[in-house]
Amino acid sequence: MDENDMAGEADGDRLLRLLALDENDLDVISAHLQDAHVRRADLHFLPHEHRFVLALQRFDWERPEDAPPRRRLAALHFDQVRAVRHRNLEHTAPDSLFNLLAIHFIEGEKPSGAVVLEFSGGAAIRLDVECIEAQMKDLGPMWEVAGRPAHTEGEGSGREHDGGSDAGKT
Numbered sequence: 163m164d165e166n167d168m169a170g171e172a173d174g175d176r177l178l179r180l181l182a183l184d185e186n187d188l189d190v191i192s193a194h195l196q197d198a199h200v201r202r203a204d205l206h207f208l209p210h211e212h213r214f215v216l217a218l219q220r221f222d223w224e225r226p227e228d229a230p231p232r233r234r235l236a237a238l239h240f241d242q243v244r245a246v247r248h249r250n251l252e253h254t255a256p257d258s259l260f261n262l263l264a265i266h267f268i269e270g271e272k273p274s275g276a277v278v279l280e281f282s283g284g285a286a287i288r289l290d291v292e293c294i295e296a297q298m299k300d301l302g303p304m305w306e307v308a309g310r311p312a313h314t315e316g317e318g319s320g321r322e323h324d325g326g327s328d329a330g331k332t
Contacts (some may be wrong), residue, residue, distance in 0.1 A: 177300040178224070178236075182296055188277070191298050192265040195238065196219045197311035203256035205287070207246045214246055214289050215239040218262065221311055222304065234304040239316045240277060242292040250285040260285055267294060 173250040182188040194217060204217040220236045251260075261282040273293040280286050 175304075177302060178298070179300070180298045182294055182298075185269075188267055188294055188296060191238070191296060194223060194298065195220050195236070195262055196223070196264065198236070198262040199233070200260045200262055200281070201256070202237060202251060202254050202260065203260040205251075207243070211239050212243050212292075213239055214243045214287075217301075220300075221307075227310070230306045231308075231310045232304050232306045236298060236302045237301055238296065238298045240289055240291065241295040244292060245290040247288045248286065249288075250281075250283065251287070255304050277295040314315075 178194065180187070180191050180194065182191050184306045198218040198220040200218050206215045207213075208215065214259055216238050218236045218238060222232045222234050225232060261283055263280045265277065265279050268278060270276065275291060275294075277289040277291055277294065277296070278286055279289075
């Protein structure tokens with residue numbers, strides 16, 4: 163974390179910046195982005211830059227459980243991306259909201275492989291990468307939400323405890 167990102171921020175309100183260069187680093191980013199909301203319109207592959215970029219409304223898991231739950235606007239990008247494939251995204255409206263469940267790496271011929279972003283409802287994005295190179299950064303805006311995401315056994319999609327939705331927040 164860059165100290166400049168923490169300037170002027172109260173404890174617990176610090177902007178998070180993470181870099182992933184291996185599978186363990188990617189697991190850390192995945193944990194911080196579990197249950198993030200992603201709009202279809204906020205997914206972008208930049209083939210000439212070999213980059214995949216997305217904006218997310220991540221749940222603030224660092225916040226104490228007794229504090230009001232909130233989401234933060236964040237960005238995530240992957241470099242060294244050779245190709246992008248997706249499942250169950252092609253017939254969705256640009257404003258469709260997806261719930262990110264996990265990000266994981268499938269090893270290929272070292273150091274290449276695939277980064278898979280799994281969403282609730284069976285949607286997924288597969289990034290064929292030369293190597294793991296990703297960055298996640300909080301962008302600053304945050305807002306309180308109805309409750310903490312909860313999962314029932316065997317269920318992947320996140321839902322707020324009290325059934326409330328914060329899907330309309332941007």
